[in-house]
Amino acid sequence: MDDRTAADGAPRDRAGPGPDEVRDALRDVVDPELHESIVELGMVRRVDVVDGTARIEVALTIAACPLRHQIRDDVDGRVRAIPGIDGVEVTIGTMDAAERAALMSRARRAAQQSAVATDLPASAxxxxxxxxxxxxxxxxxxxxxxxxxxxxxxxxxxxxxxxxxxxxxxxxxxxxxxxxxxxxxxxxxxxxxxxxxxxxxxxxxxxxxxxxxxxxxxxxxxxxxxxxxxxxxxxxxxxxxxxxxxxxxxxxxxxxxxxxxxxxxxxxxxxxxxxxxxxxxxxxxxxxxxxxxxxxxxxxxxxxxxxxxxxxxxxxxxxxxxxxxxxxxxxxxxxxxxxxxxxxxxxxxxxxxxxxxxxxxxxxxxxxxxxxxxxxxxxxxxxxxxxxxxxxxxx
Ligand SMILES: Nc1ncnc2c1ncn2[C@@H]1O[C@H](COP(=O)(O)OP(=O)(O)OP(=O)(O)O)[C@@H](O)[C@H]1O
Ligand SMILES: [Mg+2]
CATH class of the missing domain: 3.40.50.300 (P-loop containing nucleotide triphosphate hydrolases)
Structure with missing residues (x-):
């Protein structure tokens, strides 16, 4: 961890935007496949802000996800637009099996919400x-x-x-x-x-x-x-x-x-x-x-x-x-x-x-x-x- 950030990742310099503002902005970045915010999906692993530079780690479901460039660009663009942020560093990581399972069940729950009410038995x-x-x-x-x-x-x-x-x-x-x-x-x-x-x-x-x-x-x-x-x-x-x-x-x-x-x-x-x-x-x-x-x-x-x-x-x-x-x-x-x-x-x-x-x-x-x-x-x-x-x- 950077020595200028507190243990919870919050910046010591409270003048500029901090990790919470960055996370909020990232709520608008939607995974193009799962149609859900990357924050809601638990894909944003870490956010630090040091001297106006935001460092963000995003975890993708698989290393070779074809959408990685799109997600990286969306994250970069969204965070760069926050007043007071002058630099953005995005690191792309890969989820482990437990993170992936949690993400899939969140995405599935989100999809279920738009499912229609049918008379189909749940076990069918x-x-x-x-x-x-x-x-x-x-x-x-x-x-x-x-x-x-x-x-x-x-x-x-x-x-x-x-x-x-x-x-x-x-x-x-x-x-x-x-x-x-x-x-x-x-x-x-x-x-x-x-x-x-x-x-x-x-x-x-x-x-x-x-x-x-x-x-x-x-x-x-x-x-x-x-x-x-x-x-x-x-x-x-x-x-x-x-x-x-x-x-x-x-x-x-x-x-x-x-x-x-x-x-x-x-x-x-x-x-x-x-x-x-x-x-x-x-x-x-x-x-x-x-x-x-x-x-x-x-x-x-x-x-x-x-x-x-x-x-x-x-x-x-x-x-x-x-x-x-x-x-x-x-x-x-x-x-x-x-x-x-x-x-x-x-x-x-x-x-x-x-x-x-x-x-x-x-x-x-x-x-x-x-x-x-x-x-x-x-x-x-x-x-x-x-x-x-x-x-x-x-x-
Ligand atoms: N294995 C097979 N042997 C012989 N005839 C077959 C076989 N499978 C399908 N057919 C015949 O091919 C024709 C097209 O089949 P079918 O209607 O099942 O295709 P489909 O993919 O549903 O077509 P569509 O895209 O129009 O819905 C039908 O006349 C069907 O009887
Ligand atoms: Mg047919």
Whole structure:
């Protein structure tokens, strides 16, 4: 410690601004990822002011946080603007595991405050099915994962958040309308083995008077409506089928359900870096954890046993490696998948189809191997860092 400061870090020279003024000013510096003040998040480790020079130590969640320069500049600029401060020295440190855990629980609490009130049981895990690109089989994977989880004897909600491009009702052979009782929407239910799937989709409202009203809502508001107004009852999982892309609905989900985890669907041939970049960007902005990657349309095996990798090879593995999440399954290209979607009998429920075993294994991994989110999964910049490294390597 500098000999001109007292033991508590306060300056002996009381004429100019002291550490308290500097800390107050730093309340305006917001962590760009966590959207919370760096002071509130406990990232400001130390503040000293000596002869008009402020020395500040900021601890980041990881050493290679890509936002370190931005945070340093924000701190520098904010403190330099305090009258009476003529010099600013910012030291960037790295948090230890305990500091990081405390920060994540603070950020999580802050995020919870903006979460919407839902009828979801606190113990229900939320899995948002996303991809960096449309048409890769998100809805097919969402539906088949949901029924495969249900056949384990679980109660699985399936929220079709693709408001205008809904496909879940057709894929499960379900029709509306959704019943409303005591002011709450009741999901349409379907048994799957020993379990139950409870489905909510815009498709159940089409043709109803309600649909006209709903059509006027912006997408996010419609999803929020579903989340707030559905009486889910008992539920072990909520699978959310998201529209293509990485836009508003995905960010809205992160805001409304900060405990959600992402299941990223890719095809084997997609430019992995491109998809990884988008998925990581989404995870970074939303601080959602990626629970796993599912590779869909992973080659076709003909009746004679010959294997044809029609859409390339290795995309799922590359993507998983690049974003640091497990590859939890490869779903082959199989006409039974499309047929199941068209007839309303998902392939995962057809015991004669090899797809049933594929989805049972995916559901098993989700249920037993991938730990649910109990705290925010570390600096999401970790994802970003890996993607950057991967992109750098391929440049
Ligand atoms: N493994 C597979 N084998 C054969 N056909 C498949 C497979 N997966 C999906 N399909 C078919 O590909 C088409 C697109 O699938 P799906 O609608 O699930 O994709 P999506 O990613 O949800 O699309 P969107 O981005 O439009 O929401 C559907 O006709 C579906 O039946
Ligand atoms: Mg879809």
């Amino acid at each position: 895990r939320v899995l948002g099915v996303v991809s960096g690109k449309g048409g890769v089989g998100k809805s097919s994977v969402a539906v088949n994962v949901a029924v495969a989880l249900a056949t384990r004897g679980l109660r699985v909600g399936l929220l079709d958040a693709d408001i205008w491009g809904f496909s879940v009702p057709r894929m499960l052979g379900l029709e509306g309308p959704l019943a409303v009782s005591e002011g709450k929407i009741r999901p349409v239910e379907r048994r799957a083995g020993a379990g139950l799937v409870k489905v909510v989709s815009m498709g159940f409202l089409s043709g109803e008077d309600d649909a006209i009203m709903w059509r006027g809502l912006v997408l996010n508001r419609a999803v929020q409506h579903f989340l707030e107004d559905v009486a889910w009852g008992g539920l072990d999982y909520l699978v959310v089928d998201l529209p293509p892309g990485t836009g508003d609905v995905q960010m809205g989900l992160a805001r409304m359900l900060p405990r959600a985890e992402l299941l990223v669907v890719t095809t084997p041939g997609l430019a992995a870096q491109k998809v990884a970049g988008r998925a990581a960007d989404m995870a970074r902005k939303s601080h959602l954890r990626v629970a796993g990657v599912v590779e869909n349309m992973s080659g076709f095996t003909c009746a004679h046993g010959e294997h044809y990798p029609l859409f390339g090879v290795g995309g799922g593995e590359r993507l998983a490696r690049e974003i640091g999440a497990p590859l939890i399954g490869r779903v082959p290209l199989d006409p039974r998948m499309a047929r199941g979607g068209d007839t309303g009998e998902p392939a995962a429920l057809d015991p004669t189809s090899p797809l049933a075993a594929v989805f049972a294994a995916i559901a098993g991994k989700i249920a037993t191997e991938i730990a649910p989110v109990v705290a925010m999964g570390g600096c999401s910049a970790r994802l970003f860092e890996r993607v950057e490294a991967a992109l750098g390597a391929s440049r």
